[in-house]
Amino acid sequence: MNETLTQLEAADFINRSFKPLPKAYGDALVEAARADPRIVALCADLVPPTETDLFRDELPERFHNVGIAEANMIGMAGGMARCGEIPFCHSFCAFITKRVLDQITMQAAYPNLPVKIVGFLPGIATLLGVSHQAIEDVAIMRSVPNMAIFEPSGPEYHATMVKLALDWDGPVYLRMKRPETTPDEFTPRSLEIGKGMIRREGSDVTIITSGLCVLESLKAADTLAKEGIESRVIDMASIKPIDQTLILESAARTGAIVTAENHNIIGGLGSAVAEIIVEEGIGLSFKRVGIRDQFCEGGTTSFLMKKFGLNSSAIAMATRQVLEKKG
Amino acid sequence: MNVKHNLQELTNIATRLRLHVVDMVAPSGQGYVQQGLGAADIFTTLYFAEATMDPTNPSWPDRDRIFLTTAHNTAIFYATLAERGFFDVADLATYVTDGSPLEINSSERMGSFVEATCGSLGQGLSVAVGCALAAKRQGRASRFYVILGDGEMQEGQVWEAAMYAGSQGLDNLCVIVDYNFVQSEGPMDLVMSLEPIMDKMESFGFACQEVDGNDIESLLAAYDLARETKGKSSFIKANTLMGKGVASLEGLMFHQLRFPPEVAASARAELEAQL
Numbered sequence: 001m002n003e004t005l006t007q008l009e010a011a012d013f014i015n016r017s018f019k020p021l022p023k024a025y026g027d028a029l030v031e032a033a034r035a036d037p038r039i040v041a042l043c044a045d046l047v048p049p050t051e052t053d054l055f056r057d058e059l060p061e062r063f064h065n066v067g068i069a070e071a072n073m074i075g076m077a078g079g080m081a082r083c084g085e086i087p088f089c090h091s092f093c094a095f096i097t098k099r100v101l102d103q104i105t106m107q108a109a110y111p112n113l114p115v116k117i118v119g120f121l122p123g124i125a126t127l128l129g130v131s132h133q134a135i136e137d138v139a140i141m142r143s144v145p146n147m148a149i150f151e152p153s154g155p156e157y158h159a160t161m162v163k164l165a166l167d168w169d170g171p172v173y174l175r176m177k178r179p180e181t182t183p184d185e186f187t188p189r190s191l192e193i194g195k196g197m198i199r200r201e202g203s204d205v206t207i208i209t210s211g212l213c214v215l216e217s218l219k220a221a222d223t224l225a226k227e228g229i230e231s232r233v234i235d236m237a238s239i240k241p242i243d244q245t246l247i248l249e250s251a252a253r254t255g256a257i258v259t260a261e262n263h264n265i266i267g268g269l270g271s272a273v274a275e276i277i278v279e280e281g282i283g284l285s286f287k288r289v290g291i292r293d294q295f296c297e298g299g300t301t302s303f304l305m306k307k308f309g310l311n312s313s314a315i316a317m318a319t320r321q322v323l324e325k326k327g
Numbered sequence: 328m329n330v331k332h333n334l335q336e337l338t339n340i341a342t343r344l345r346l347h348v349v350d351m352v353a354p355s356g357q358g359y360v361q362q363g364l365g366a367a368d369i370f371t372t373l374y375f376a377e378a379t380m381d382p383t384n385p386s387w388p389d390r391d392r393i394f395l396t397t398a399h400n401t402a403i404f405y406a407t408l409a410e411r412g413f414f415d416v417a418d419l420a421t422y423v424t425d426g427s428p429l430e431i432n433s434s435e436r437m438g439s440f441v442e443a444t445c446g447s448l449g450q451g452l453s454v455a456v457g458c459a460l461a462a463k464r465q466g467r468a469s470r471f472y473v474i475l476g477d478g479e480m481q482e483g484q485v486w487e488a489a490m491y492a493g494s495q496g497l498d499n500l501c502v503i504v505d506y507n508f509v510q511s512e513g514p515m516d517l518v519m520s521l522e523p524i525m526d527k528m529e530s531f532g533f534a535c536q537e538v539d540g541n542d543i544e545s546l547l548a549a550y551d552l553a554r555e556t557k558g559k560s561s562f563i564k565a566n567t568l569m570g571k572g573v574a575s576l577e578g579l580m581f582h583q584l585r586f587p588p589e590v591a592a593s594a595r596a597e598l599e600a601q602l
């Protein structure tokens with residue numbers, strides 16, 4: 001082809017190639033803000049990727065794109081929260097946790113203010129590579145007093161994230177993931193603070209998981225069922241506070257636990273579960289699935305989940321191993 | 328600067344780099360076409376004229392170092408590195424494919440010619456200042472060039488680094504801001520303006536110049552002046568036009584332009600005609 005387009009023709013092709021994805025979180029945030037005038041939204045120059053474009057357009061007087069300046073965003077949010085507002089702060093997980101940890105601890109967590117920290121691009125799930133991958137965010141945020149952490153496993157749980165964040169009277173970290181393609185029709189579902197959700201019942205082993213690894217764990221459970229292994233799968237969307245009762249009950253009932261998370265194996269969900277089991281003095285067969293304490297790289301999600309051992313076959317393998325140890 | 332530059336040759340190199348940008352982004356639509364086309368002249372002049380480096384020995388300790396702190400502008404960056412001989416031009420075809428080190432954000436896993444891993448905006452200038460201080464202490468003649476984003480300059484850390492460089496009179500440091508006037512949201516004025524940027528940097532102790540960042544001769548003259556300036560770090564505000572070189576894309580202010588095949592084919596045709 002050697003035909004060259006005019007600006008108008010090029011713009012037309014560009015516009016037509018645009019396929020919007022659903023924004024269940026962003027929609028829910030606007031709805032909540034309409035009902036509660038204290039809610040404001042802040043974003044560090046990542047508006048569409050954090051689903052805050054609707055908020056920007058509908059409630060402009062309550063929206064701040066603060067620029068590429070995450071530390072200032074958290075500091076200002078602390079100020080707003082001191083003055084009676086409920087700021088929801090948005091960026092990618094990597095930039096809104098580890099980059100601004102001191103601001104979070106001193107201006108949100110220590111004064112126990114309702115600063116809601118909302119990150120997208122959890123764990124390795126991005127093309128954007130090591131600088132944009134948050135594989136240590138849960139470990140970091142879990143160790144901050146007063147902080148709650150919620151991670152949805154799919155778009156049907158995105159709207160309820162806003163409710164959980166508001167129900168927690170203090171700072172919250174939401175670890176969000178945008179759908180990569182248009183998802184099938186879904187019905188919004190609710191979650192409760194401090195409650196794990198049993199997504200599949202089984203008596204041989206328990207898989208405790210969150211976020212992107214929930215669907216992988218359910219797939220692994222399907223595979224294992226064909227081998228005669230029945231797995232209980234718990235979606236631990238409430239990573240902190242965590243559902244201690246359900247963990248202990250599952251430990252007693254199945255005697256074997258696998259954890260699976262899109263995060264480094266150090267300090268995340270697996271560590272949280274292990275802490276509870278060990279402190280209770282329970283001896284059982286246990287294995288963590290997660291990133292094996294290494295830096296990763298950018299790529300498509302399915303490629304990365306396979307390469308770094310987070311997909312259903314890695315989870316199924318780990319499950320077989322704990323069952324072997326359990327005997 | 329070891330060779331006397333042939334303007335026509337540099338112009339051709341810039342066009343070749345722009346063609347690579349188009350070819351690299353077109354297959355997947357991943358990458359930053361507008362910034363790549365806009366910054367092609369900055370990359371061409373720095374890598375093919377100004378900086379002293381040895382592609383056969385990229386970690387040569389006395390090299391000049393160029394830091395791309397807007398690490399997402401990789402299509403133009405990799406095209407430049409490949410054409411300059413740091414790796415095979417054929418590898419450009421693996422851009423943003425699974426497993427390739429040619430990731431959308433550059434990382435030093437590619438080799439030491441990626442002077443620091445900078446995808447988290449705002450960090451690179453500090454690293455460059457550190458390198459420039461070390462070179463001073465070690466008595467090296469190396470120079471340190473930093474390609475900053477204008478949006479990136481909203482990060483507080485950039486100003487901490489600039490204040491330190493200014494206070495130290497680091498004259499081996501030359502900061503070039505790719506002033507394309509766009510950040511993620513779109514035009515910078517929609518978010519938070521940097522203006523008056525020249526006054527700001529001046530007051531931080533920098534020797535400041537403003538140039539047309541798409542004019543090769545002006546860029547070269549600015550680097551010359553920066554090199555001759557003693558006792559001060561240099562700041563070059565290089566005004567670039569997004570999509571430069573492709574009439575149908577020039578001035579389209581999109582951070583991540585969608586790049587459908589029809590538009591890519593047209594861009595390719597336009598650039599080829601310029602060679």
Ligand SMILES: Cc1ncc(C[n+]2csc(CCOP(=O)(O)OP(=O)(O)O)c2C)c(N)n1
Binds near residue numbers: 045046400448480507
């Ligand atoms: C700390 C940090 N915050 C946010 C981002 C996401 N981000 C990537 S590029 C970009 C806009 C950059 O604008 P600019 O520096 O002007 O670069 P340009 O693309 O115009 O060259 C943003 C916000 C990031 N990479 N790092």
Ligand SMILES: [Mg+2]
Binds near residue numbers: 510
């Ligand atoms: Mg810019």
